[in-house]
Amino acid sequence: MIASMDGIDRQILAELQLDGRATYAEVGGVVGLSAPAVKRRVDRLLDDGVLLGFTATVAPGALGWGIEALVLVYCAGAVAPSALAEAWTPIPEIVSAWTVAGQADAIVRVRARDIAHLEETLERIRSSASIERTESTVMLSRLVERG
Incomplete structure (x- = not known):
């Protein structure tokens, strides 16, 4: 994991694991950030290799x-x-x-x-x-x- 990952980053990851289709605004509502702030954090998590991507899970x-x-x-x-x-x-x-x-x-x-x-x-x-x-x-x- 990256050194600068904090509790909010972990909350964002948890929300995306629950619903990878959640909007940045929906995630922001849960973690207490604006949609643009969530997007910046998600982009950083992707760039740092913490968040590997988004996928559809098929039965x-x-x-x-x-x-x-x-x-x-x-x-x-x-x-x-x-x-x-x-x-x-x-x-x-x-x-x-x-x-x-x-x-x-x-x-x-x-x-x-x-x-x-x-x-x-x-x-x-x-x-x-x-x-x-x-x-x-x-x-x-x-x-x-x-x-």
């Missing part, structure tokens, strides 16, 4: 992606994180991936249409780099989701 099920899974990935030997990123970026079913500390080398979050599509995606992940094995957990109910 995966509406697009036919009804299955979601977390996949623990175990690599055969040392594989650079950049090599995994390069191998997995072209796989659209992978919505996020992280290297991790622990027994697994990475965790991949995958969305698929159905179990057969998930299985096909897992095969593509396994053959995309020096992967020794994977362990998958299919998610059932989303209990909490935060931005």
